[in-house]
Amino acid sequence: MSTGFFSDERCFWHAGGNYAFTMPIGGLVQPQVGGGLPENPETKRRLKNLLEVTGLMGELNLRSAEMAGRETLELVHPAAYLDEFKRMSDAGGGELGLRTPFAQGGYEIAALSAGLAVAAVEMVSRGALTNAYALSRPPGHHCLPNFPNGFCLLANIAIAIEAARAQGLVRRVAVLDWDVHHGNGTEAIYYARDDVLTISLHQEGNYPLDTGALADRGKGAGEGYNINLPMHAGSGHSAYLHAMDRVVIPAIEAFKPDLIIVACGYDAAIVDPLARMQATAETFAAMTARIKTLAERLCGGRLVLVHEGGYSEAYVPFCGHATIATLAGSTITAPDPLAVNFRARQPSPAFDAFLRRSIDEMAGMLGF
Template identity: 35%
Template sequence: MTTTVLIYYDFRMLGHNPHGWDPDHPEWTDDVKAMIELQYPNSNLDTYSHPERPERLTAIVDRLLLEPVDGVRWMLPTPASATQLERSHDAAYVAHIESLDGQSGWLSKDTTAVSPGSVTAARLAAGSGISAIEVIAAGEARRAFCIVRPPGHHAPADRARGFCLYNNLAVAAAHARKALGFDRVMIWDWDMHHGNGTQAIFYDDPSVLVVDSHCAAPFYPGSGLLAETGSGAGIGYHLNVPLPTGFGNAALVEVFEQVVRPAARAFQPELLLISTGFDCHYLDMVCAMDETGYAAVTQRMSALADELCDGRLVMMLEGGYNAKALADSAYAVVEALAGKPVGALNVLAEDPGCAAASDAAAFHAKSIAAMAKTSS
């Protein structure tokens, strides 16, 4: 049976187009080159171009338009307002980003930058999740995939970082909580990089459960340790799953089976959100996943949403920098959201991430058990 899938996209997000080095900050350039050499040792720094480029979105959109998936409805997002952004970001920070509209420049030494169309793109990216949740909350659909840039999960409340201006998923989660009356929202961030910004925004908030699987520190941004479980009332509501580089599809399935699903059943969320990075794909050179793994976990998350929260599931694009990997992975995810049966799962002979997923499950078992008592 085909399920309706809302696809949120606006071509104006292509107007975010930072590129090149920053001649005004040579020390930043040195730091960026060192970071690139560490993560991508075979890169040619002489021909380096900014990886967060417009082609990331056009690769996905072109594939979905050339091979339409039954059940897809294309939707235009409404840009996020200052009030909506300020539920997750400091008002002074929002005002600063808005003041950069039409300008170019770097905001951080990790190559986070703006071009003249970036602020419009950032408002649309943050507004996409809000638009999707409002339609889903009204009962008009159950699934949504937001094709957005700039990404969001590295941005805390008060600064730009890691290619991110506004924390798109955090803005959506806060809107669900504070404007639409959802009491419990769950986030799974499966991007290759730890979502340090999302963690910081919700670290003391027991109404938002965050599971974050990622390449373990010191991999960028160097956070996301097992012991980072929340603070104050939020202790036990942040479950990090650090994994070794090179992990494949089986590891992410194990993260779902051993951490995500048990935590969700304990927490009883009313809405599921996924920070959907595709940079664990083998074509991005660090990990060994492919589109069959993303389809498999999307199918499992869809079933979990049906079980726990009337099917309410919103996915928002984060990282992923190889055009083919993005197109193949996003297409497989949309098919899974629409209810197409998932085929064979490609697995490594030995997946280095499976043991780490089990270790994280054992570490978080007490938090999940405590959560179940609180929710019952």
Template identity: 45%
Template sequence: MSKTGFIYDESYFWHDTGNGALHLPPGGWVQSYVHSENPETKRRFKNLLERSGLLSQLQLISPRVASRDEVELFHSPSYIDKVKELSETTGGDAGEFAIVGPGSYEIALLATGGAITAVDAVMERQVKNVYALTRPPGHHAEAEKGKGFCLFNHIAIAAKYAKQKYNLERILILDWDVHHGNGTEEAFYDDSSTLFISMHQEYNYPKKSGIAEHSGRGEGKGYNVNIPLPAGTGNAGYMHAFKKIVEPIVDQFKPELILISAGQDPSLYDPLGRMMVTAKGFYRFAEFMMELAERHCEGQLVVIHEGGYSAPYVPFCSLSIVEAMSGIKTAVEDPFISGLGVPSDKLFSNQEEAIQRVINHQSKFWESLNCRSEI
């Protein structure tokens, strides 16, 4: 029970997004290169985990394939059919920058199943917490449309599965990917039993998504918390948001299970973000969320890998997260930071102001719900 679980499968690395440059297909003035969402970021993380000796100290858990009924907990039958047809025929885009290659349907089902397996592992006390290294990512996928490299929304489906199977009344999903978790927001926008918090770079992706004023609808009003942060936010800015917004709201909500969409694209080396988080910062993120999990749900925490597109640096950021989750410090040091002089640990006034705007907007909802407000 004290061990940290780790879920991955070789087939996750076989999801084929084809050639491209960042997120565009080659053609015209765009010379063929490598698609941003390629296997290397995640394969290299698994390799570093093994090379460091940490992998052998984790409990390896094999994922299972999600059933059609489980995927339909969020996605429409027609959209699932579309992904399946593309996978079995020509391949193509399942929506917006959501590439389906040969066999991607089966791989995506196994990735969703990996998230579900992670939930079962912590809820049935096989392990205390789990890191699921799934691919393709999921948090942008909407009910009727793939988006932003994502085919099926693993974390949304896993949360709905957990609520259904284990009769949970309060689930927290926290998303620290640099891009807004629009698909997960859609899944729970009118749901007061699932608190969704997204910390992301403002004005990034998707367009017009993730603004602080989008706070939920109906019974879900106030249970959707967007924290758009200015470009250049580093460890200090994120931790300020964790302490000033995330902690007091989570303490009011008292979740029975915590799920994290862990995209390591807020790192200072990511080509699709403009943030300045270091590997040390991700360690602090995970450590902070573990403290909240210990406080509210006996440490039951599931971390599901999302984005992160710097193949050299993502492995070090992700390793730091697993070190924090397992309580095992390896001999690995961050080789990319020494002498760089980036002010990741400085809180700037524009970051404080952005966080205060979220506090000013969100606090009125929690007060109207007669919750104890400390923000």
């Protein structure tokens, strides 16, 4: 029994092509790394490199996986969507949805990214691994069945859940999304179901702009099985742990899942360019410790973390290392080079008290 680490070099080769948010590439406009996309391979590659340099990689059970096959992908995505994605991928790439550009071969790389999540969930569910981390890229939590957005082309976590359910490996799954952006894709897929609990901690009003409201609790059979906690900009270490203690842990305890999956984004970190939160590497380690303990108590330790966002090339590796070391129960550390500075920049006592009160109010409205 050990902690699995699922990765594949080909996932780092996913590219957005000639793409930028604010101005077209060409003439005197020099392309940025990754073709102008904040979602570029360096955050993930540098995380993997840091694991190797510190020696933590040697304590992990290293795995890759096959691409998720068409039959598996169709457990979540309509055939027409997959056909169009494959056609455009073979023809040189393009963009299917909102902020989801891909280059030639993008279909195969996205299927491989989903395949890493599928394999991680399957091996943990079978008991071959204690827990696991899937370094999936491109990410998946914004992808709806037939509409990709926010850099996400396939719904990696949902595909992994449905593949495991099809094999009879799990019945009830809790998905905790602590990426700073609302997990709208996962929410949409399970909004009317009661066998998957979806919880999203996200910065209020960030991305997407029209989803993630506290009042969105699910519908039909899924009523009450979707939880959104839209947190105020500026939330830091204390607020995130308070959200875990007041809402996340009680909700998952009540649900009693067979497996817990974390949509593990690091873009709530204090230096991330796409958010305004103040989490640190210490925050992600502490949240991981809480959810790991919960998994041990509820479902035999069955826990899988699937990599989502995080856009600071320098800082994501330290957040990821702290998370994975905690998941593996390792004593190997990669000391946060900015820890002292970041602690000094945490919210003032008055603002932190306001943030905690806000979480308490939302918890009350959610019934916790």
